[in-house]
Amino acid sequence: MSDLTEILDDEQSLSFNPTDDDDDEMLHEHHRILVDGGQEPIRLDKFLVIRLHRVTRNRLQNAIKGEFVKVNEKAVKPNHLLRPHDVVTVCLPEPVRDMKNVEPEAIPLSIFYEDDDILLINKPANLVAHPASENWSGTLANGVVHYLQQQGLPFFGLSHRLDKDTTGLLVVPKNENARDKLGKQFFHHTIERTYYALVWGEVKEDKGTIRGHLARWKNDRRIMIVEEDGSRGKHAVTHYQVLKRLRYVTLVKCNLETGRTHQIRAHMKHLGHPLFGDAPYGGTRIIKGSVFSKYLAFVQNCFDILPRQALHAKSLGFKHPKDERWVQFESELPEDFTTVLERWEKYVKYV
Structure with missing residues (x-):
């Protein structure tokens, strides 16, 4: 059987909205679990957290509410108490892949x-x-x-x-x-991950922290949005620091406290500074600057050089799985990123 987390964490996976109209005949069984005869009554969501490793309780609860998880072929609530010999099934639209x-x-x-x-x-x-x-x-x-x-x-x-x-x-x-050792560090958010991002506009504070649950946008599940009230989605925290101000754009360093899908892209968009070139999050529109033809041509040239979001995972730090010594690795920015950065530096210097 496949690891459920591969499906639930995938960018193309369902958001497990209980209102989704899914045909049971289109679902594929990924897990069938027979509850042990000596099992004491236990909540369904708690039981699955124990049995399905690396899948969070919140994500499982959403799957149960979306009726992707059933007990004895019946839809139940996350707090449903399992009894001995109950049969729990997890069925998803994705076919089983090992x-x-x-x-x-x-x-x-x-x-x-x-x-x-x-x-x-x-x-x-x-x-x-x-x-x-x-x-x-x-x-x-x-x-x-x-x-x-x-x-x-x-x-x-x-x-x-x-x-x-x-x-x-x-x-x-x-x-x-x-x-296993790396998995635990990622799960407990002890991995040090640093990203460099070129964002639109002048970031007001020199450093700050963005907190906000991330959930899939109901109109397009490929895009993540911030749910400030925490009504849905997953807890996400991004720490940022301004590295270079270039009047129209800003180079920032981002450290992830959590690691969610599109976390930096969605958080910076929420802050009002989408990543340069990040089309799904509005980064291919001119957010700051004039509409004169010379400036428009300059920006378009930058887009042509860097036809993607300006985001680079610059460094990783973690305890080495063999002896638990701390190791730190740092990479250089790729050529397309550095070229665009240099062009912005020259533009603000001479304009």
């Missing part, structure tokens, strides 16, 4: 660092990290599987992901111990 059997493909990888336990890759833009809906091949994971097979090693999955057009460092475990 993520441990990702097909190997000879995809070029930019290896940043490697030892017997971990592999760090400097991911380029325009590369999906992991197989998912409509992208079952041609991903970074497919390339990693091929690379590890050359060493006679199995694939233990990716410890985390980056958006398709986000560049930067991504760590991959090379054995079971590394997978």
Whole structure:
């Protein structure tokens, strides 16, 4: 069976809205669990948190409310008390895929660092990290599987992901111990992750923290929005610091306290400063500056050079899974990012 977290965390997955009109015949069974005969009464959501590793209780509760989880073939509430011999099923629109059997493909990888336990890759833009809906091949994971097979090693999955057009460092475990140790650090948010982002406008404060639950926009599930009242979505915290002010745009450093889908992109948009070039979040519109033809041509030229969101996963810090010593890795900004940054620096200097 597949790991439920692969489906629930996928960018193309459902938001588990209870009002979604899903046909049961289109669902695929991912888990069927027979409750032990000696089991004391226990809440369904609590039971699944224990049985399905790495899936949060909030996400499971949404799945139960969306009737993707049933007990004895009946829809129930998250607080439903399970009894001995109950049958719990988890059915999702995605077909069952064994993520441990990702097909190997000879995809070029930019290896940043490697030892017997971990592999760090400097991911380029325009590369999906992991197989998912409509992208079952041609991903970074497919390339990693091929690379590890050359060493006679199995694939233990990716410890985390980056958006398709986000560049930067991504760590991959090379054995079971590394997978578990890294997984715990990501789960407990003790991994130090630093991103550089070029955003529209003049960020008012030199540093700050953005807090706000992130949920999928009801009109387009590919886009995340901030729910300030916390009525839905997942708790998310981003710390930012201004590195360079360029009048029309600002270079900021972002540190993730949590790691949610599109977290920096959605949080900076919420702050009023969408990432430069980030089309889904309004970053391909001129947010700051004149409408004179010279300026419009300059901005369009920057978009042509950097046809994606200006976001780079610059550094990773964590306890090494072998001996728990702290290790820190830092990468350079990619050429498209640095070129656009240099152009903005020259533009504000001479205009």
